[in-house]
Amino acid sequence: NAGVIQTPRHKVTGKGQEATLWCEPISGHSAVFWYRQTIVQGLEFLTYFRNQAPIDDSGMPKERFSAQMPNQSHSTLKIQSTQPQDSAVYLCASSLEGQEYEQYFGPGTRLTVL
Amino acid sequence: GDKVKQSPSALSLQEGTNSALRCNFSIAATTVQWFLQNPRGSLINLFYLVPGTKENGRLKSAFDSKESYSTLHIRDAQLEDSGTYFCAAGGGSNYKLTFGKGTLLTVTP
Structure with missing residues (x-):
């Protein structure tokens, strides 16, 4: 049973430059979340989809960041026009419909902007 | 201030000893998840809690939503328990998790 794949x-x-990060949720999970982890800010919520529809993007930086499902x-x-401050580990999580607070995380993508 | 405060920030344990980690919430948490982030960076699910307690092997966790805290007890610590432990609070309608800053646990022989 594969977990979340990133x-x-x-x-x-x-x-x-532009960076595109990919996430494959656990099969059967209808909710997908993106988080960002940095040493300074810790783990922060970015955005959330349910059944492919964007539900909440309140954590997304207003410029240069976009997410789709x-x-x-x-x-x-x-992430368009990446900046050094975008360097972080980007984590994707998924959950079952009706159990959105129980989230399963992928291994993350470590983005380094030089 | 931090909405989820974890303590201690770092902890060193000798193999075979016991300890407890704590999270205090200043937001209205209705659920808590505990994770272990291993050296490769993966977040491993330990517990998902609504108010109450759960136990799994040498780990036991409790969540009291009225007093706004959660604990994770580690019994008979092993070397493989080393890593960073995170708690994350859930609450409200947007389903995002709010994470603490983590507790770095080092278990020594």
């Missing part, structure tokens, strides 16, 4: 595990970009088997987080 690719790539590591990504290095140059300042100003084009089908039930994957979600993407895109």
Whole structure:
């Protein structure tokens, strides 16, 4: 039973380049969450989808960040014009409908912006 | 201030000893999850709690929503218990988890 899959595990970009991070939720899970982890801020909520529909993006930076869920088997987080302060581990989590507070996390993507 | 305060921030235990970690909430938490982040960075689910207690092997956790705290007890600590323990509070309608800053646990022989 595969857990949440995130690719790539590591990504290095140059300042100003675009980064796209991928998440495949656990099969049958209808909710997908994105979080960001840094040493200074800790783990922070970014955005949340239920049944592919965006529900809450209150944690997303207003510029350069966007997330989509084009089908039930994957979600993407895109960062345009990456900046060094975007360097972090980006974590995706999924949960069953009706049990959204019990979240299962993927291994994360470590993004380094040079 | 921090909405979820974890204590202690770091802890060193000798193998075979017991200890407790704590989270205090200044938000209206209705659920709590405890995770262990291993050296590779993966968040491993330990417990999901509504108010009450759960036990799994050498680990036991309790959540009191009225007093706004949760505890994680580790009995007979083993080397493989080393890592960073996070608690995360859930509450409200948006389903986001609010994390504490973590407790770095080091178990020594």
